[in-house]
Amino acid sequence: MTQATTEPVYKADSLIASDIDAYLEAHQHKTMLRFITCGSVDDGKSTLIGRLLYDSKQIFEDQLASLEADSKRIGTQGQDIDFALLVDGLAAEREQGITIDVAYRFFATEKRKFIVADTPGHEQYTRNMVTGASTADLAVILIDARKGVLTQTRRHSYLAHLIGIRHIVLAVNKMDLVGYDQATYDAIVADYAAFAADIGIAQFTAMPISGFRGDNITAPSPNTPWYGGPSLIAHLEQVEIDSEADAAAPFRMAVQWVNRPNLDFRGFAGLIASGAIAPGDAVRILPSGKTSTVARIVTLDGDLDRAVAGQSVTLTLTDEVDCSRGDVIAAAADPVATADQFEATIVWMDEAEMLPGRPYWMKIGTQTVSATIQQPKYQVNVNSMAQLAAKTLELNAIGVANLSVDRAIPFTPYAENRDLGGFILIDRMTNRTVGAGMIHFALRRADNIHWQAVDVSREAHAAQKGQSPKLLWFTGLSGSGKSTIANIVEKKLYALGKHSFLLDGDNVRHGLNRDLGFTDADRVENIRRVGEVAKLMTDAGLIVITAFISPFRAERDMVRAMLPAGEFVEIHVDTPLAEAEARDVKGLYAKARSGALKNFTGIDSPYEPPERAEIHIDTTRMSAEQAADIIVEHVVGVWSYDL
Incomplete structure (x- = not known):
C-alpha cells in the first residue's frame, strides 16, 4: 500500500538555509482548523483519522512498523492496515475495538494545519463527545453505508448543532462494502437531510468515502464517478474557520x-x-x-x-x-450585556443527577460564579426532538432551564459568541465538571426586579429586641433528637426574654413545602426554601431555630452563605445510626428497611455529616436537657463546644 502525498517531501541534505526558512515561515502562517469526527459505534471515525494521518505523512517509520504488527496481531489480513489503531490509544479501546476517550491528533497539508478530535460513539460517553466538540469549527458526521442514519447519528448531529458548529460534513463511510452504490448513498443523504432540517441544520456537505480504502479522502475516487464534489481533504482545506468570521x-x-x-x-x-x-x-x-x-x-x-x-x-x-x-x-459603542438570570440549554455530564436549587460553580469566560439551576422547563428527546417534562437531568440528558448567579456578569448569547455564552458547571464539593451549558438570553425579570430600600434596617430590628440574630441549624439523622433538643432550646431562650422562632422539618412540610417529596432534588429545594424563610426572620432580628435532617453539606453551606458571618450556627446532633434506628419513634426505619419507604436518609439515601460544625452534640454522652444548656450558653456567649 502506498501513501498519498499531500505535502512536499524534502531531503534535509538538499535544502539550503533559505529554503528551510521559507518553508518554516509558510508553515507558521497557515490557518488552523479544529474539527471532530463523530457518529455511531463502528462508523469508522478512528479509521478515518488514521487514514488522514497516514496520507498526510504524519507517521514515523517505527510507528508504521508497530501499526502493521498490531494490525496483523488483531487479524487484519494481507498488507491492509487497521488505521484505527493509530488513534485508539487506550488499552481498553484496543481490546474492545471502540473509542472511549477523546483523542486529539495534529496533522498538516500544504494549505492548512489541523487538530482533529476523535470522539466516542457510545451513548454512555456522550459527555466526551461534547468536550471534543466545544472547540471545533467543523464536524465530520460519519454514517456506515450499510446501516444508514442511526440514533447516535442523530444525537451527535443535534449536539454539534447545539454547540454551535457551523460546518457539517456528512461522510457516508464504508462505501466499498456496498459496492459504491449511488442509490444507497442518495437514500442516506435524503434521510439525513430530512432530520437535519428538523433540528435547524440549514446546510451540510455530503460525500461518499471509504476511510479504509482511501476513497475520496485525499483525491477523487474512480470508484465513485457519479460523485462530483471535493475530496474530504480538499473541503477541509477551503472551509472558512470560525475565527475568520x-x-x-x-x-x-x-x-x-x-x-x-x-x-x-x-x-x-x-x-x-x-x-x-x-x-x-x-x-x-x-x-x-x-x-x-x-x-x-x-x-x-x-x-x-x-x-x-x-x-x-x-x-x-x-x-x-x-x-x-x-x-x-x-x-465602547457596542458593549456586551450584563445580567444575573438566564435561560440556557444544559448538557448534564455527571453520574449523579442535577439537583435544582443546589448551588454549583459556573465557569463562564474567565470568571467563576455561584449558580443555582431551577427545575428544567423540559428535556429534549434527541431521537424524536420531543420536549419532555422533567424534574431533573441525568447523565447525558439535555434540557432547557433557568438559572441565576450570585452577581451580574457580562455575557453574550451562545449563538453570537461561544467564549462568552458557553459555560461549565462544577460541583462545589468534589470539583467535578458536572455539566456544560449554552446561554440563550437573559431573563427579562432580571432587569425588572430590584432591591427595595427600607428605612428600618436589620440592625435596627435586632437592637429593638436587644439581641443578635442567629440561625441555629440542627442537623442529624432521623431519630437523633434534633426536634426534642430544639424545642427545649426555644423554651430556655423564651424564659430568658429572647425573641425566637422554631421551624421544624415536619411542620414545614405541612404547609410551605407540602408539594415536595423526599428525592434528593426535593430535599435540596426543601432546604433552599427554609433557608430563605430563615434569612427573612433573622433580618427581623429573631433567633431562628431549625430542625431538619438536611443531609447534604452543599445545602447547609448554601444557607450559611445567605447570612452575615457568624450568624449561622451549625449544630450536629450526632447519634449513631444503630441508636437512631433503635429509637425509631415514628416507625420510619422499619418501613425503610422493608422497602416501603424510599429515599430514607441513612438507609438508601446518604447523610453527609458536618465537617466544621460550631456545636457538636453526642447524644450518647448527654441528655437533651444538657445539650440544650450548652446551645443556649453558646447563643448568649461567644465560644463553641465540641462534646
Missing part, C-alpha cells in the same frame, strides 16, 4: 490576568473572543460600565498596530480604571 464581529475580550510587573505598567491580558482592536479605540469595561481608550497592544514579540479574534494580547488603557480577572473589555 469572528474577526468581523464587535470587539470582546475577557480579562484573564492583570499584568502588573512594576509600578510603571498595568495591562489586561486575555484572548480576543471576537472583533478587532487598535490603539486609540474606545472601549468599555463590563460589568462596571467604565470607559477608556486603548493605549498599546502588547505581545511578547512587541507592540501591535492591530489585533484580531484568536490572538492573545495585553491591552494597556489611557485611564486608571477598575478592571480585574473575569471582566470583559468590549467596544
Whole structure:
C-alpha cells in the first residue's frame, strides 16, 4: 500500500538555509482548523483519522512498523492496515475495538494545519463527545453505508448543532462494502437531510468515502464517478474557520490576568473572543460600565498596530480604571450585556443527577460564579426532538432551564459568541465538571426586579429586641433528637426574654413545602426554601431555630452563605445510626428497611455529616436537657463546644 502525498517531501541534505526558512515561515502562517469526527459505534471515525494521518505523512517509520504488527496481531489480513489503531490509544479501546476517550491528533497539508478530535460513539460517553466538540469549527458526521442514519447519528448531529458548529460534513463511510452504490448513498443523504432540517441544520456537505480504502479522502475516487464534489481533504482545506468570521464581529475580550510587573505598567491580558482592536479605540469595561481608550497592544514579540479574534494580547488603557480577572473589555459603542438570570440549554455530564436549587460553580469566560439551576422547563428527546417534562437531568440528558448567579456578569448569547455564552458547571464539593451549558438570553425579570430600600434596617430590628440574630441549624439523622433538643432550646431562650422562632422539618412540610417529596432534588429545594424563610426572620432580628435532617453539606453551606458571618450556627446532633434506628419513634426505619419507604436518609439515601460544625452534640454522652444548656450558653456567649 502506498501513501498519498499531500505535502512536499524534502531531503534535509538538499535544502539550503533559505529554503528551510521559507518553508518554516509558510508553515507558521497557515490557518488552523479544529474539527471532530463523530457518529455511531463502528462508523469508522478512528479509521478515518488514521487514514488522514497516514496520507498526510504524519507517521514515523517505527510507528508504521508497530501499526502493521498490531494490525496483523488483531487479524487484519494481507498488507491492509487497521488505521484505527493509530488513534485508539487506550488499552481498553484496543481490546474492545471502540473509542472511549477523546483523542486529539495534529496533522498538516500544504494549505492548512489541523487538530482533529476523535470522539466516542457510545451513548454512555456522550459527555466526551461534547468536550471534543466545544472547540471545533467543523464536524465530520460519519454514517456506515450499510446501516444508514442511526440514533447516535442523530444525537451527535443535534449536539454539534447545539454547540454551535457551523460546518457539517456528512461522510457516508464504508462505501466499498456496498459496492459504491449511488442509490444507497442518495437514500442516506435524503434521510439525513430530512432530520437535519428538523433540528435547524440549514446546510451540510455530503460525500461518499471509504476511510479504509482511501476513497475520496485525499483525491477523487474512480470508484465513485457519479460523485462530483471535493475530496474530504480538499473541503477541509477551503472551509472558512470560525475565527475568520469572528474577526468581523464587535470587539470582546475577557480579562484573564492583570499584568502588573512594576509600578510603571498595568495591562489586561486575555484572548480576543471576537472583533478587532487598535490603539486609540474606545472601549468599555463590563460589568462596571467604565470607559477608556486603548493605549498599546502588547505581545511578547512587541507592540501591535492591530489585533484580531484568536490572538492573545495585553491591552494597556489611557485611564486608571477598575478592571480585574473575569471582566470583559468590549467596544465602547457596542458593549456586551450584563445580567444575573438566564435561560440556557444544559448538557448534564455527571453520574449523579442535577439537583435544582443546589448551588454549583459556573465557569463562564474567565470568571467563576455561584449558580443555582431551577427545575428544567423540559428535556429534549434527541431521537424524536420531543420536549419532555422533567424534574431533573441525568447523565447525558439535555434540557432547557433557568438559572441565576450570585452577581451580574457580562455575557453574550451562545449563538453570537461561544467564549462568552458557553459555560461549565462544577460541583462545589468534589470539583467535578458536572455539566456544560449554552446561554440563550437573559431573563427579562432580571432587569425588572430590584432591591427595595427600607428605612428600618436589620440592625435596627435586632437592637429593638436587644439581641443578635442567629440561625441555629440542627442537623442529624432521623431519630437523633434534633426536634426534642430544639424545642427545649426555644423554651430556655423564651424564659430568658429572647425573641425566637422554631421551624421544624415536619411542620414545614405541612404547609410551605407540602408539594415536595423526599428525592434528593426535593430535599435540596426543601432546604433552599427554609433557608430563605430563615434569612427573612433573622433580618427581623429573631433567633431562628431549625430542625431538619438536611443531609447534604452543599445545602447547609448554601444557607450559611445567605447570612452575615457568624450568624449561622451549625449544630450536629450526632447519634449513631444503630441508636437512631433503635429509637425509631415514628416507625420510619422499619418501613425503610422493608422497602416501603424510599429515599430514607441513612438507609438508601446518604447523610453527609458536618465537617466544621460550631456545636457538636453526642447524644450518647448527654441528655437533651444538657445539650440544650450548652446551645443556649453558646447563643448568649461567644465560644463553641465540641462534646
